[in-house]
Amino acid sequence: MRAVKNLLVLYTGGTIGMLETPQGLAPAGGFEARMRAHFDQQADAPALNWRLRELTPLLDSANMQQANWLAMRDAIVEAVERDGHDGVLLLHGTDTLAYSAAALSFLLLGLPVPVLLTGSMLPAGAPDSDAWGNLGGALQLMATGIENGVQLYFHGQLLHGARTSKLRSEAFDAFASLPRQRDGQRVDAVPARLDYRQPRHTVNLAVLPVFPGLQVSHLRALLGSGVQGLLLECYGSGTGPSDDQDLLDALHDAREGGVLIAAISQCPQGAVHFDTYAAGSRLRDTGLVSGGGMTREAALGKMFALLGAGLDVQAAEYWFALDLCGERAQ
Template structure:
C-alpha cells in the first residue's frame, strides 16, 4: 500500500551532491539546506511535499561510511517518523550508497514509512550536474506515494536496494539491478530484536574474494582479525579451493568459533547453489552458508543487522535463508 507523503525529513550525510571545492579537492560542505530551498523555489512546476532538513554530523565523503554511522542514520530516521514525518529522504554519496541503502533495509525492518536514498555523480551547481534532477525526482516520487521500506532513486529510476550495486564510476546511471537468483527463501518468524525501533550494535564483518592461488594463511589472517562474520566471494555458483585441506580446516575453525561465513557469487548474474559441484558441497560441509542470490552489499548489510541484534550464530545461519526485505526474491 502506498500513501502520498505530506511531510518529508531530508537527512543530509554529505557526499558529492553538496560538495564544494577545497585546497585538496571536492569535500563535504554545510549550507545545503539553503541551496536546496533556493532550487525548489525556482522550480514551481515541481510538485513536492513539505520538507524539513537535518544535517547529519559529521558530514562525510561516503568513502568514510561505517556501520556506526548506519546506527546514527537509523536513530535519525526513527526520530523523524516519531516526530510526525511520513517519509525520509537521505542524501548520500554514491560510492557506498548501495551498501548503505541495503544495510538500512535491514536496520529499518517494519518502519511504517518509505525511506529513499539518492545522491549525485556531480555536485549541485556545476555544469551538467545530476544533483537537482535526482533530489527533485526523489521528492516527487515520495509525494506521489511509495510503499514502506527503503528505496534507491537515481536518474528517474526507483531501484530495490537489496538487489542493486554501483557498476559505473562515471555517467548519470551508476547503479543497476543485478540479475541474481539461487536458493529458496524459507518463511519463518522474525525475531523482535530486528524491529526498526531496537538498538543494534555495529558489527565487524570481513569480505574476501577468492582468487586462484589464495592461501589458507590469507584466510586465517582475516578470520583471526576479530571479525564476527565473513562474506566469502566464491567462484561461479559457489565454488572454492576444495582440494586444499588446510583451507577447509580454516573454514571449519571459523564455524566452531561462531564466525558465520556466507558464500556469495563473484558473478554479476546468477547466485550460489553450493551442492551443484563437489567444490561447493565441500565448502558447505566446512560450515559455509549459502547466500543464494544476495549481492555483496546485501550480505554485508544483512549480517550487520543480524549480528548487531545480538542473535546467536545458529539463528543467524537460519535467517540468512529467510527473505526479510526482498533480498531473496
C-alpha cells in the same frame, strides 16, 4: 502506496552537496538553503512539506562506517517516532550508497514509512549536474506516492534498496539492480528481535574473495583478527579451492568457534548452488551458509544487522538463509 505529507530530508554529505576547496571537492553544510532556493524557482516543484537535517559529521561516503549506518538508523527512527515524519529522503554519496541502502533495508525492517536514498555524480550547481534531477525526481516520488521500505532513486530509476549495486564510476546511470536468481523463502512477519526498534551495535566483519593462490595463512590471519562474520565471495555457483584441506579445516574451525561464514557468487549475475559441483559441496560442508543470489552489499548489510542485534551464530544463520525484505525472493 501513499503520498508523503511531512518529509525529513536527511543530508549526510556526498557529492550532491560538495563545494570546491583547495584540496578538491569536499562535503559542505548549508545545503537546505541551496535546495530551497533552487526549488522556489521551479514552477513544477513537488508539493510537499519538508525540512532538512544535517547528520554530522558530513561525509565523503568513501569514509562511511558501520557507526554512520547506526547514526542514520537512529535519526530515521527518531524522525518517525518522535517528530511524526511520514517519509525520509536520505542524501548520500555514491561510493557507498548501495552499501548504506542495503544496511538500512535490514536495520529498518518493519518501519511504517518509506525511506528513499539518492545522491548525484556531480555536485549541485556544477554545469550539467544530475543533482537536481535526482533530487527533484525523488521528491516527486514522495509527493505522489511510494511504498514503504528502503529504496534508491537514481537517474530516473527506482531501485530496491537490497538489490542494487554501483556499476559505473562516472556515468549518470551508475546504479542498477542486475538479474540475480532469487528463490529464498519469504518470512511472514519480521521477528521482534530484528524490528527497526531493536538497538544494534557494530560488528567485526570481513569480505574475502576467493582467487587462484588463496592460502590458508591468508584466511587464518583474517580469522585471527577476531572477525564475527566472514563473507566469502566464491567462484560461479559457490566453488573454491576444495582440494586444500587445510583451508577447509580453517573454515570449519572458525564456524565451530562461532563465526558466521556466508558465501555469495563473484559473478555480477550469479547465485550460490553448492550442490552443482563437488567443489561447492565440500565448501558447504565446512559450515558455510548460502547467500543465494544476494549482492555483496545485501549480504554484508544483512550479516551486520543480524549479528549487530546480538544473535548467536545459529540464529544468525537461520535468518540469513530466509528472505527478510526482498533481498532473496521476488
